[in-house]
Amino acid sequence: MTEAPKTADLGAVIDELEKVVAEKPNNVMARHHLGLVYRQVGRIDEAIAQLEKAIELDNQSMESMINLGAIFFDRGDTDRALELNRQALAISPDMAEAHVNIGLIRQHRGEVDQAIECYSRAVQIDPKLLTAWINLTSAYTMVEEDDKAVDAARQAVTLEPDSAMARNNLAVALYFKGAYQESWKNMDKARELGYSVDSRFVDALKAKLS
Structure with missing residues (x-):
């Protein structure tokens, strides 16, 4: 844009x-x-x-x-x-950004499967489009596709290690996969980068690690 x-x-x-x-x-x-x-x-x-x-x-x-x-x-x-x-x-x-935007609209409307299709098309066109991987992580998490969510989140972090949102999304995806230690590490990195992590998520993660 x-x-x-x-x-x-x-x-x-x-x-x-x-x-x-x-x-x-x-x-x-x-x-x-x-x-x-x-x-x-x-x-x-x-x-x-x-x-x-x-x-x-x-x-x-x-x-x-x-x-x-x-x-x-x-x-x-x-x-x-x-x-x-x-x-x-x-x-x-092949305008990847438009595919991402349509995916975001679909996700906003609760049409998550269609959103995933849009984001997936975007990353096929432009594998380095960070927003597509970040949104794909969120969408996969919503439909409880935890392995795919983690894979998408790792792609985002690989592209931009200092993206606070990518780190937070990876932390959430890892939490639902049961990888609590790695989730905490990424959550902590997201906070260090300035992301306002949901306190409820922090408490839930602490409970799993206690």
Whole structure:
């Protein structure tokens, strides 16, 4: 997903992008980035308007579709989010990020088996996509596929050893597999990396180790 410009003065970035859009209304990338920055500062309706305009100007603008879908997902409009990610996939069927996003929507709706299919497709396309492995771990855990959950979690940690979420997911997956010592080690690493581990999980793990 394209990120908004990294700067402490987002107001200046907005001013500059608004100037570009005013002077060149058909500049798709300017509208796209303006939408991202508007989202970053919480001007959501304006973000939607800019991203929608970017798509109107360029119906192949997959990044705008993906980012607009993320906004609608955050708003709870999973139908619109799903539609936008499907639009992106219609343009590029091997867009791994869109498969992950559709999986997340499916998982959010309780359609976990379908979510697993989406995440699995994403890692086939891009084996190094960390979010796909992290979400796949969570989905496998939900359906009590503990061995597969651990395997997916290990892939995530291998890709990014300092990912706090990957470490926490591995800890949870190992817990359900009964590997409590290794679970504690990874849970502790997740906390060290800044993850806010659920206190109920910590207590449950302590009980197993006592």
